[in-house]
Amino acid sequence: MSGYTAQFKVWRGDVQGGGLEDFKVEVNEGEVVLDIIHRIQATQAPDLAVRWNCKAGKCGSCSAEINGRPRLLCMTRMSVFTPEETITVTPLRAFPVVRDLVTDVGFNYTKAREVPAFVPPEKLAAGEYRMMQEDVDRSQEFRKCIECFLCQDTCHVVRDHEENKTAFAGPRFLMRVAELDMHPLDAAAEAGLDRKQTAQDEHGLGYCNITKCCTEVCPEGIKITDNALIPLKERAVDRKYDPLVWLGSKIRRRSS
Amino acid sequence: MMRTSLDQGTSDVSDQQGGVRTRTRAAIDAPHLRTDRWWLAPAATAAGLLAFIVYSTWRAFANADYYAAPYVSPFYSPCLAENCDAMRAGPNWDLFGGWWGISPAIIILIFPLGFRLTCYYYRKAYYRGFWASPPACAVAEPHKKYTGETRFPLVLQNIHRYFFYAAIVVAGILTYDTVLAFRDEHYEWGHMGLGTLVFLVNIVLIWAYTISCHSCRHIVGGKLKHFSRHPVRYRMWQWVGKLNARHMLLAWASLVSVALADFYVYLVASGAFDDPRLF
Ligand code: SF4
Ligand code: SF4
Ligand code: FES
Ligand code: FES
Numbered sequence: 001m002s003g004y005t006a007q008f009k010v011w012r013g014d015v016q017g018g019g020l021e022d023f024k025v026e027v028n029e030g031e032v033v034l035d036i037i038h039r040i041q042a043t044q045a046p047d048l049a050v051r052w053n054c055k056a057g058k059c060g061s062c063s064a065e066i067n068g069r070p071r072l073l074c075m076t077r078m079s080v081f082t083p084e085e086t087i088t089v090t091p092l093r094a095f096p097v098v099r100d101l102v103t104d105v106g107f108n109y110t111k112a113r114e115v116p117a118f119v120p121p122e123k124l125a126a127g128e129y130r131m132m133q134e135d136v137d138r139s140q141e142f143r144k145c146i147e148c149f150l151c152q153d154t155c156h157v158v159r160d161h162e163e164n165k166t167a168f169a170g171p172r173f174l175m176r177v178a179e180l181d182m183h184p185l186d187a188a189a190e191a192g193l194d195r196k197q198t199a200q201d202e203h204g205l206g207y208c209n210i211t212k213c214c215t216e217v218c219p220e221g222i223k224i225t226d227n228a229l230i231p232l233k234e235r236a237v238d239r240k241y242d243p244l245v246w247l248g249s250k251i252r253r254r255s256s
Numbered sequence: 257m258m259r260t261s262l263d264q265g266t267s268d269v270s271d272q273q274g275g276v277r278t279r280t281r282a283a284i285d286a287p288h289l290r291t292d293r294w295w296l297a298p299a300a301t302a303a304g305l306l307a308f309i310v311y312s313t314w315r316a317f318a319n320a321d322y323y324a325a326p327y328v329s330p331f332y333s334p335c336l337a338e339n340c341d342a343m344r345a346g347p348n349w350d351l352f353g354g355w356w357g358i359s360p361a362i363i364i365l366i367f368p369l370g371f372r373l374t375c376y377y378y379r380k381a382y383y384r385g386f387w388a389s390p391p392a393c394a395v396a397e398p399h400k401k402y403t404g405e406t407r408f409p410l411v412l413q414n415i416h417r418y419f420f421y422a423a424i425v426v427a428g429i430l431t432y433d434t435v436l437a438f439r440d441e442h443y444e445w446g447h448m449g450l451g452t453l454v455f456l457v458n459i460v461l462i463w464a465y466t467i468s469c470h471s472c473r474h475i476v477g478g479k480l481k482h483f484s485r486h487p488v489r490y491r492m493w494q495w496v497g498k499l500n501a502r503h504m505l506l507a508w509a510s511l512v513s514v515a516l517a518d519f520y521v522y523l524v525a526s527g528a529f530d531d532p533r534l535f
Binding site: 011015017019065069088090091093094095096097103135154156157160161162163183184204206207208209216226230231234235236237240241 | 274275276279280281282283284289290291292376380383384389390393394395396397402404405415417470478482483484490500501
């Protein structure tokens, strides 16, 4: 299908208020939603604010909501919509708005800082780290994350409950805790930091009710819930709710 | 914790302005802007679960038509009270004696019920389908407060692995029942009816569902930090992981198959249907 004119509704405004504005705009074959937003910017609304960078689904800047679904503007092809459809584009609705399609994602940086970093193993110098591939496979899936924060935006724990933002790290950063807890060289436990325990006590793992919306929206296709959150919940159970495992760990005291 | 500018939005949560309508967020009144049929999945899930609840409640309390030699309904196995039908070499064990007056199915159903209720997949299914928490992704939930699984009673979901252990025992007993289904109605070995086939399919699905459990995946190997030091457990973890990726499918398939196996026994026991003999 070659060029046609599409109906767009784009949210415009700032923290004082705003609303959906109508645009009729040309669409050509092979374009993505970000192209159309750029065309609106170039031809009709030069002051339209939108954040983007790579246009290749790798920088994670262009997160927004298209027809109510959290997505990357640059990875949403126009061909998934019919020419008759009105396409609504809004900023992420879980974070404070700055202007138009740009939101303040600072919440995520706050949460990132709350996760204690990798703890280097004591007897190894830099350059001496050796790891087996099968021991890092799990973390490598999580390292595909482009920090688009679509998962953080979709997660109902904070999207629908602003008051939970203090207690809950969100899927992306619980995944970070899982990644470090599965890291073959992380020496947090030796240093007295029990990530299994803090996942629950400090990062709010218990708020997650494993309804998998984070997994549904992740543009990198990371199985956040199945491979990070549920395994992390099971690890927390080892510490907090399973007397047998707890007893075993007191008696044997060896790292697995 | 550090207070950031983000925390300022918390003040107006109480006056109907919570969630996506929090003052600092983009001013949009609609609770969601999805245009697809997002309600279909939760509605279908709720309908499916409800159908099973209605059916199984009827059958569990019926206390009748659950044994037609050699088949025993999976809802009544093992049968642990004095008022159970006599089953030769069957899963009878008069553990509860004569004081147990109501249907003996209730005693044993606690375990599969608890297993499925605390299952990570079913939790997602009913949180979405029945509790609308959330109804679908990026669709605002109707609840004002949300604490997830942090407190009683939902914090009890954490005992799932104990139900998993119980589920292994139950699956073992249902396997025994399936072996017994290779007898005929006079308890002679070496026969097979359509019911035997129904039981076989059911037990395979029950095992597949049980083994694909997330707690199982954790126990066999997921809890390890170094797979390289435990090659056998690593292999088991990979294998369980493959099944685990289909956990939702197996949850539904085994739910349907267990109901069908019970219904088959009901049809044969009530005389509505004659079990066709294959050999
Ligand atoms: S699975 Fe958990 S973290 Fe992911 S969106 Fe759902 S509640 Fe949030
Ligand atoms: S986990 Fe996926 S959705 Fe979440 S920030 Fe990373 S890439 Fe984005
Ligand atoms: S612009 Fe980089 S991910 Fe879309
Ligand atoms: S049975 Fe579903 S997760 Fe254990």
